[in-house]
Amino acid sequence: MFQENVLLKHHSNYKIGGLAKYFFEAKSIEEIIKAVEKARLIKTPFFILGGGTNILFNDEGFDGLIIKIKNSRLRQGFGGQAKIKIIKVDAGVFLERLVEESADTGLSGLEWAAGIPGTLGGAIRGNAGAFGGEIKDVIKEVISLDISGLRSKIIKRNNQDCKFNYRSSIFKSNGAKEIIIEASLLLRKGNRKSIETAIKQNINYRKERQPMEYPSLGSTFKNIDAGKIAKKQHKSFELIIKNDPFPVIPAAYLISKAGLNGVSCGGAMISPKHPNFIVNVLNATASDVKNLIALVKKEVYKKFRIDLEEEIEIL
Numbered sequence: 001m002f003q004e005n006v007l008l009k010h011h012s013n014y015k016i017g018g019l020a021k022y023f024f025e026a027k028s029i030e031e032i033i034k035a036v037e038k039a040r041l042i043k044t045p046f047f048i049l050g051g052g053t054n055i056l057f058n059d060e061g062f063d064g065l066i067i068k069i070k071n072s073r074l075r076q077g078f079g080g081q082a083k084i085k086i087i088k089v090d091a092g093v094f095l096e097r098l099v100e101e102s103a104d105t106g107l108s109g110l111e112w113a114a115g116i117p118g119t120l121g122g123a124i125r126g127n128a129g130a131f132g133g134e135i136k137d138v139i140k141e142v143i144s145l146d147i148s149g150l151r152s153k154i155i156k157r158n159n160q161d162c163k164f165n166y167r168s169s170i171f172k173s174n175g176a177k178e179i180i181i182e183a184s185l186l187l188r189k190g191n192r193k194s195i196e197t198a199i200k201q202n203i204n205y206r207k208e209r210q211p212m213e214y215p216s217l218g219s220t221f222k223n224i225d226a227g228k229i230a231k232k233q234h235k236s237f238e239l240i241i242k243n244d245p246f247p248v249i250p251a252a253y254l255i256s257k258a259g260l261n262g263v264s265c266g267g268a269m270i271s272p273k274h275p276n277f278i279v280n281v282l283n284a285t286a287s288d289v290k291n292l293i294a295l296v297k298k299e300v301y302k303k304f305r306i307d308l309e310e311e312i313e314i315l
């Protein structure tokens, strides 16, 4: 059902955002196509939404159609004894469910993803990652819908063709030309107990170090590729470089050293617990968050001559 004037704050993990003129939850590929066609018919822009865990909606809302991807099938491969299992997962499936189901069936390969919210589609587009793992490590094939032409067409890509990169993929670098529909994942048979232990450890690590008590979008900025830092400057960062998924200087470290821990604007605050998180402490607006983003970029540049780049998206 197409809805009108839907408050986007209810569809964002940030709990921020004004009204969307139109809103549609698409539960199948047919419904996704129908929604795109409808937007074209009424000549309105549209935006694809997954779990809303990496997107900051503006206070003015969106003067168009939000298509929320809600297909949710998780098929094949569970059970059985083969060492490698292929599972087919719809883009609208939440990573949390995927991690849980793979642990329940003793499949290894997604432990790093424990605690990352959002859908598989969002994770593939941004090549989500943590604790040294990335979604690209388990992707065999991605099926997407190319909506750039007059008629939508299905595209199948293998892992290499997805051009995965740090927090990026062809689905991101191509602009919004394609909608991810489903993917096949390669998981290994593993020891159920060790899988569950790894998942627990990763979730506990997050609870200890991330401000889970407030709405957020996770890390606001990408970490800095340590290989791209000038040799002279590199030395001063040696002790804090971490390998995730390659040697990086954590943005949180730079923000903290710029003296910004706990700085707030309106209802938004740079978390003292994890300074790369800008949290919604009390009815923050998108402007509050954007002001803090601008401040962080300015101060980090002033101190280190390093340009931070947003990991989150703003619509």
Ligand SMILES: Cc1cc2nc3c(=O)[nH]c(=O)nc-3n(C[C@H](O)[C@H](O)[C@H](O)COP(=O)(O)OP(=O)(O)OC[C@H]3O[C@@H](n4cnc5c(N)ncnc54)[C@H](O)[C@@H]3O)c2cc1C
Residues within 6 Å of the ligand: 013, 047, 048, 049, 050, 051, 052, 053, 054, 055, 069, 091, 092, 115, 116, 117, 118, 119, 120, 121, 122, 123, 124, 125, 126, 127, 128, 129, 130, 171, 178, 179, 180, 181, 212, 216, 217, 218, 219, 313
């Ligand atoms: C507490 C917290 C912790 C986090 N920790 C991590 C972390 O450790 N690592 C990490 O990488 N991220 C992390 N994130 C960020 C976020 O969870 C991921 O980026 C997630 O993969 C986004 O998925 P989503 O479905 O919510 O995408 P959305 O926020 O809904 O959308 C993000 C982008 O993906 C596009 N998109 C979504 N679905 C599709 C689709 N089917 N087809 C095409 N485009 C699509 C949207 O148009 C948008 O451009 C964290 C977020 C939070 C709130």
